Amino acid sequence: MSESEANFYHDEQIIENPRPYLDAMRAKCPVARESHHGTMMVTGYEAALQVLNNVEGAYSNACSVVGPIPGLPFEPGSGSICDTLEVHRAALPWADHLVCFDGKKHADHRALLGSLLTYKRLKQNESYLAELANRLIDGFIANGRCNVVPEYAHATTVFAISDLMGIPLADRSELLELIGAPPSQLDGDAVHKIGPDPLIFLKPRFDGYLRDRLVDPGDDLMSELVQARFKDGTVPDFDAVSALARFLFGAGQDTTSRLIAMAVRILADDQALQARLRSEPGRIGDFIEEILRYDPPVKVVYRLALRDTDVGGVPIDAGTIVTVALGAAGNDPARFAEPDALDIDRPHVRDHMGFSRGSHGCLGAPLGRMETRIAIERLLARTTRFMLSEEHHGPHGKRRYCYEPTYTFRSLADLFIEFD
Numbered sequence: 549m550s551e552s553e554a555n556f557y558h559d560e561q562i563i564e565n566p567r568p569y570l571d572a573m574r575a576k577c578p579v580a581r582e583s584h585h586g587t588m589m590v591t592g593y594e595a596a597l598q599v600l601n602n603v604e605g606a607y608s609n610a611c612s613v614v615g616p617i618p619g620l621p622f623e624p625g626s627g628s629i630c631d632t633l634e635v636h637r638a639a640l641p642w643a644d645h646l647v648c649f650d651g652k653k654h655a656d657h658r659a660l661l662g663s664l665l666t667y668k669r670l671k672q673n674e675s676y677l678a679e680l681a682n683r684l685i686d687g688f689i690a691n692g693r694c695n696v697v698p699e700y701a702h703a704t705t706v707f708a709i710s711d712l713m714g715i716p717l718a719d720r721s722e723l724l725e726l727i728g729a730p731p732s733q734l735d736g737d738a739v740h741k742i743g744p745d746p747l748i749f750l751k752p753r754f755d756g757y758l759r760d761r762l763v764d765p766g767d768d769l770m771s772e773l774v775q776a777r778f779k780d781g782t783v784p785d786f787d788a789v790s791a792l793a794r795f796l797f798g799a800g801q802d803t804t805s806r807l808i809a810m811a812v813r814i815l816a817d818d819q820a821l822q823a824r825l826r827s828e829p830g831r832i833g834d835f836i837e838e839i840l841r842y843d844p845p846v847k848v849v850y851r852l853a854l855r856d857t858d859v860g861g862v863p864i865d866a867g868t869i870v871t872v873a874l875g876a877a878g879n880d881p882a883r884f885a886e887p888d889a890l891d892i893d894r895p896h897v898r899d900h901m902g903f904s905r906g907s908h909g910c911l912g913a914p915l916g917r918m919e920t921r922i923a924i925e926r927l928l929a930r931t932t933r934f935m936l937s938e939e940h941h942g943p944h945g946k947r948r949y950c951y952e953p954t955y956t957f958r959s960l961a962d963l964f965i966e967f968d
């Protein structure tokens with residue numbers, strides 16, 4: 549199928565395996581217009597870096613989560629769209645959340661969170677993560693099989709971020725249910741309904757947690773967040789703090805859960821690599837970095853060109869949505885030799901863009917890495933061998949997997965494994 553026939557934002561074959569489409573786009577040009585929604589698709593490493601670093605402030609993050617599908621609520625004219633964007637910004641999907649903020653507002657709010665996710669706090673959380681993984685494994689190991697996505701990956705990340713944030717124990721299982729799978733991105737109507745605050749359903753609950761901590765602070769992240777001040781000493785608005793807490797909760801679990809599931813999938817299908825990591829657990833970190841390059845949980849992020857600009861010499865008009873394909877950048881042969889091979893011995897294994905780059909680069913990367921490492925370490929330590937269930941995924945060489953219908957994330961819907 550040619551690029552003009554294939555639709556990145558819609559086709560199930562691309563959701564199942566985005567690699568051929570993205571390779572074809574890169575071969576055409578690392579910065580090329582995609583035919584269906586007119587976005588500029590960036591698939592080359594250097595070009596992606598240039599957009600994400602946004603040195604000249606040519607891009608906004610206003611549409612960074614859902615990209616082109618809902619369409620802009622205004623018609624970009626010629627020249628800068630800065631003023632028009634400000635008039636319409638509040639109506640855009642996810643507009644109330646950090647990842648879509650720009651400029652000073654973004655820097656100020658990001659700084660409130662940045663001071664919370666310290667190395668010391670993560671270190672304190674490390675033993676909890678190992679206990680949690682053991683407890684979850686206890687829940688399924690005797691069965692000789694499990695569905696990794698809900699029973700291990702998703703449960704690990706929801707409980708881990710809940711513990712760090714200080715969500716009461718009694719509420720955690722309910723939150724695990726509530727968060728569930730994301731809505732389909734392939735159903736145009738559902739996407740249109742995404743408002744400026746898709747996490748609004750968590751607001752009463754999180755407002756309550758934060759108010760409790762104003763009166764009775766504990767040693768948790770929400771207690772610190774509710775006391776946090778902007779750099780100039782001013783007090784952030786309560787609703788802004790609530791939005792940050794909810795975004796942190798959301799961002800803190802779904803991406804990491806997808807990475808854990810993908811890591812288990814790869815090891816279950818590659819017994820030699822699994823055996824190697826059992827004997828060299830110190831290399832699990834490199835394995836995780838290599839997945840973030842090879843097939844990362846966040847496939848694409850979006851930027852909106854505020855004015856006429858260019859990437860790698862290709863002109864980008866003001867008002868154009870730029871799709872930065874993080875996984876495609878990580879598979880650019882101009883940057884990574886033999887990109888199609890998952891190679892944990894690759895030099896500069898951390899040079900991927902799995903956590904994005906620039907001022908919006910992932911704030912939770914150290915936590916995501918730690919959670920995934922511990923989940924894999926514990927699973928290897930508690931089993932002698934695990935493999936894919938052929939009943940669900942077919943025989944070796946003819947595997948089939950079900951991915952969630954989203955063009956933004958790379959997200960296994962389920963993953964069935966069996967233990968020896």
Ligand code: HEM
Pocket residue numbers: 609612646647648658661709795796799800801803804807844845846849850902903904905907908909910911912913915916917
């Ligand atoms: C392996 C797991 C993770 C992956 C692959 C991942 C990926 C990403 C990516 C690609 C972005 C950038 C979005 C953009 O450029 O527009 C991002 C932003 C963000 N991530 Fe993560 N993330 C992970 C885990 C986490 C965790 C555990 C947390 C929190 C505890 C977190 C919190 C955030 C926040 C707050 C932002 C927004 C930063 C900003 O806009 O300034 N992430 N993440």
